[in-house]
């Protein structure tokens with residue numbers, strides 16, 4: 001039996017990919033030109049896997065590519081630590097570069113240990129105790145000197161970059177990072193899904209990063225490419241799906257890259273030889289059920305009135321949130337309360353307003369279906 005050609009875990013860098021040719025070419029050319037880019041989209045549109053593909057391609061032409069994930073950082077020391085770790089991780093296989101990194105980055109020492117998968121895992125230890133902003137400054141200063149000395153082009157991706165805005169002293173942190181990023185001769189990508197928080201860092205005049213990078217938005221997948229992708233993946237793995245059924249999937253997941261992959265993964269398992277309409281209905285229920293824990297944990301983090309607002313927009317997207325009839329029909333309470341809820345839910349990127357129509361709706365299509373049906 002052939003292997004399921006779809007992925008629910010992270011997609012490998014050499015696995016078939018749907019579309020994104022233009023995005024890949026754009027991002028590679030920005031990186032080669034040493035430009036800085038803010039890459040943003042709602043959750044799971046493929047920012048991280050696209051960045052990994054950009055870096056994979058840059059590596060083949062001799063670029064040193066570091067990937068620094070800032071998810072969950074809670075202190076300035078931790079930010080500095082993750083930066084140092086990303087440099088040690090990318091250099092440890094080349095003795096010459098690794099020695100250079102060690103000689104420049106004096107604030108953290110690398111620790112190499114065998115990992116369970118038979119490879120080497122890299123961690124870092126603080127080399128000396130000092131105040132957090134100083135450690136970040138030292139690390140960025142050593143990064144600048146390392147990049148200057150290393151003699152090859154460098155690309156650094158900061159994933160979940162918006163997290164720095166939630167850390168104490170965030171403006172001072174932004175100030176230090178901006179100071180060095182402006183001077184360092186390489187390309188930086190700043191990636192994130194909490195669009196409001198991320199874009200405010202770059203588009204607010206009062207913030208250090210103001211207008212320091214190109215804004216690049218990743219959209220959903222074009223429907224016609226997604227249909228072809230689904231059909232060809234099924235066919236290559238020995239099963240069949242019609243254009244109409246592939247199109248139904250695109251509609252059900254609103255052309256969302258992650259949900260399309262996940263839907264098709266389950267559907268491939270469900271189908272014996274040829275996908276039927278019933279398989280699609282059943283798979284849709286499986287997909288929604290598989291996300292339940294994630295959705296419930298989002299709701300657990302919200303206040304009752306925010307949940308009411310979210311449910312109202314799932315059931316009935318609207319441009320008239322403050323109309324008396326909408327408020328009464330969905331039991332939304334006071335205007336002040338609604339304002340607060342809208343602010344919190346937008347900041348978390350759970351809802352968004354369409355700029356053209358003014359309609360507010362949920363960002364995540366499967367979350368919307370789940371809320372609407374529960």
Ligand SMILES: Nc1ncnc2c1ncn2[C@@H]1O[C@H](COP(=O)(O)OP(=O)(O)OP(=O)(O)O)[C@@H](O)[C@H]1O
Pocket residue numbers: 007008009010011016017018019020041042043044045046047048049050192193257258259261
């Ligand atoms: N162009 C594509 N073709 C096929 N599958 C894709 C594509 N883009 C994304 N995916 C699927 O979506 C998954 C999620 O992608 P990824 O983790 O890169 O999203 P993200 O935008 O970084 O999400 P988050 O905001 O949660 O960090 C991938 O592992 C892959 O299965």
Ligand SMILES: [Mg+2]
Pocket residue numbers: 047048049159
């Ligand atoms: Mg990501």
